[in-house]
Amino acid sequence: MGKxxxxxxxxxxxxxxPNYIKIGKKVDKLIEKNFSDGKYIVRAIGSxxxxxxxxxxxxxxxxxxxxxxxxxxxxxVCHDEFSMYNHDMHAGKILIKNSKLVIPKSYKYxxxxxxxxxxxxxxxxxxxxxxVRIDIFLIYDAKKLERAKKIKNKNPRWARKQTExxxxxxxxxxxxxxxxxxxxxxx
Numbered sequence: 001m002g003k004x005x006x007x008x009x010x011x012x013x014x015x016x017x018p019n020y021i022k023i024g025k026k027v028d029k030l031i032e033k034n035f036s037d038g039k040y041i042v043r044a045i046g047s048x049x050x051x052x053x054x055x056x057x058x059x060x061x062x063x064x065x066x067x068x069x070x071x072x073x074x075x076x077v078c079h080d081e082f083s084m085y086n087h088d089m090h091a092g093k094i095l096i097k098n099s100k101l102v103i104p105k106s107y108k109y110x111x112x113x114x115x116x117x118x119x120x121x122x123x124x125x126x127x128x129x130x131x132v133r134i135d136i137f138l139i140y141d142a143k144k145l146e147r148a149k150k151i152k153n154k155n156p157r158w159a160r161k162q163t164e165x166x167x168x169x170x171x172x173x174x175x176x177x178x179x180x181x182x183x184x185x186x187x
Contacts, residue, residue: 002139002181004059005034009186014131018121024114027137027186028101031112035096035182039142041168043068043091044116046124046132055135059183062138066176088169088176092116093142113137137184144171144179 007030012023045068047055061070067088094112095102107115113134120132148167170176 002183003034004063004183004185005030006185006187012117012133012186014121014133018117020109020114020118020121021111023117024109024111027113027184028111030184031094031139032096032099032101035139037096037099040094040096040181041089041091041140041142041145042094042116043089043138043140044120044134045136045138046120047135048130048132049128055185059136059185062136062180062183063177066170066178066180068136068138088145088148088173090166091138091140091145091168092166135186137186138180139182139184140179141181145169146171 007027009023009026012018045058047053047058050058050068053061058068062068069088101112103110103112103115109115109118116134116137120134122131124130124132145168147165148169170179172178
């Protein structure tokens with residue numbers, strides 16, 4: 001299991017529209033400073049999706065398991081859409097090259113973390129009914145995960161290329177902790 005890094009971002013709230021670029025660049029710099037060049041799989045988590053746990057309790061569980069999937073009975077957001085895939089997590093991919101994050105041209109806001117903040121503020125109301133503040137940002141070694149595959153004979157009505165690009169599975173499901181290289185706690 002990798003390092004836990006804390007960063008104070010008190011201006012980041014979902015009570016009003018966040019400044020995606022300002023917040024994003026602050027966290028991007030932290031990522032660039034603490035992680036070497038390479039490809040990573042990243043997962044953003046809002047503690048409000050885990051109401052029975054404090055952020056610190058959730059981080060303890062993640063450190064122990066290597067994932068935030070600690071309750072097998074708990075259904076994930078968009079369960080029906082993702083249920084046709086053999087996956088462990090919904091996540092994104094980042095690339096660090098020459099000690100700098102490589103920001104895709106498709107991003108509306110030219111910051112890696114800022115793009116996550118944008119989606120969690122503007123798009124999560126569609127599937128949850130409310131905006132989500134990202135409290136925890138998990139960083140995984142991309143070599144230890146693989147893209148999820150469709151489960152045969154599952155209803156394909158939810159299949160979308162966009163969904164397929166964001167679902168991942170641990171290559172070694174018995175050793176998820178080894179894939180986790182860092183946890184960023186956004187205070």
